[in-house]
Amino acid sequence: MLRVGIAGAGFMGEVHAEAYKQISGTEVFAIAEPNEARRTGFVQKFRPRKAFSSVEEMVQDKEIDLVDICLPTPLHCNAAIRALEQNKHVLLEKPIALTVAEALQIKEAVQKSKGKFMVAHVLRFWPEYELIKSLLSGDKIGKIREIYAARFNELPLWSEGTWLMNEELSGGLAIDLMIHDIDFLVWNLGRVTDVMAAAIKNEQNFSLQIMATLKFEGGETAYIEGAYLNPSGRGLTTEFKAYGEHGLLELYPDMDDLKVTLPNAQEEHFRIPSGDGYYNEIAYFAACITENKTPDVITVDEAIESLKVALAIRESVAQRKWLAL
Helix, strand or coil: CCEEEEECCCCHHHHHHHHHHCCCCEEEEEECCCCCCHHHEEEEEEHEEEECHHHHCCCCCCCCCEEEECCCHHHHHHHHHHHCCCCCCEEEECCCCCCCHHHHHHHHHHHHHCCEEEECCCCHHHHHHHHHHHHHHCCCCCCCCEEEEEEEEECCCCCCCHHHEEEEEEEHHHHHHHHHHHHHHHHHHCEEEEEEEEEECCCCCEEECCCCCCCCCCCCEEEEEEEEECCCCCCCCCEEEEEECEEEEEECCCCCEEEEEEEHHHEEEECCCCCCCCHHHHHHHHHHHHHCCCCCCCCHHHHHHHHHHHHHHHHHHCCCCCCCC
């Protein structure tokens, strides 16, 4: 039995806990949460055997095999390193860190640890995006010329103390929200060479919308849009379009299939398999541990590359010019 200690009893901590409940051979064994009310609520809901007020205390517990870190981004670096130093397996919610320096510290700890490590870039595990990757990897629409990926959400007022709206804590729109699509494009197209971005900001200088242009080493161009512009109650919506040499792939909100348009207005539709990305990523990481395999769907270097691109987008917004990576 894989005993899991979850760090953070917020929304994402509960999402991960629900997934472990469905995965054979895993147990939500412990919770680390400094907020007493949230810790108590988590214990009542998921019935872990142990509860701690800090992740530093939890990682010392020799009965815990895997530490699943669902803490606010500024706490990622310390929590991951402390767990890796105890040779725990570590699943770390995205982004890997707020800075490249912190990400490199985590990478060094990974290299020294006996534990396995993965950053939870969940888009790689959602069925619709797995399907998109399989189609882009083949010759269905030909060599990619341009991709447009968009992710819209409501203003993130749900976070405690609205910390997500403090760019010093969350990294802002580029690092917290757009990094999903950044990572997916890095997975499909490889290294980004140049970035240009512009933003719509509110009175507090917080970016409500960013449009970024990415140039890739293979010559492809991608446009990524991220925004906190959806009205209350609309939730998260996404769009994806890929233009190839001889076809167009499209995914819009509430679609049950992917649409591919070929020359002469020929259309093909690809049914999106059922499944939950959070369950898929956690089940994959648990299997890597039990089968003693190194996770390779997402590597630490790829997580760092995605962070570098997100940081470059922020810097391009600030400098209002193209930046080379």
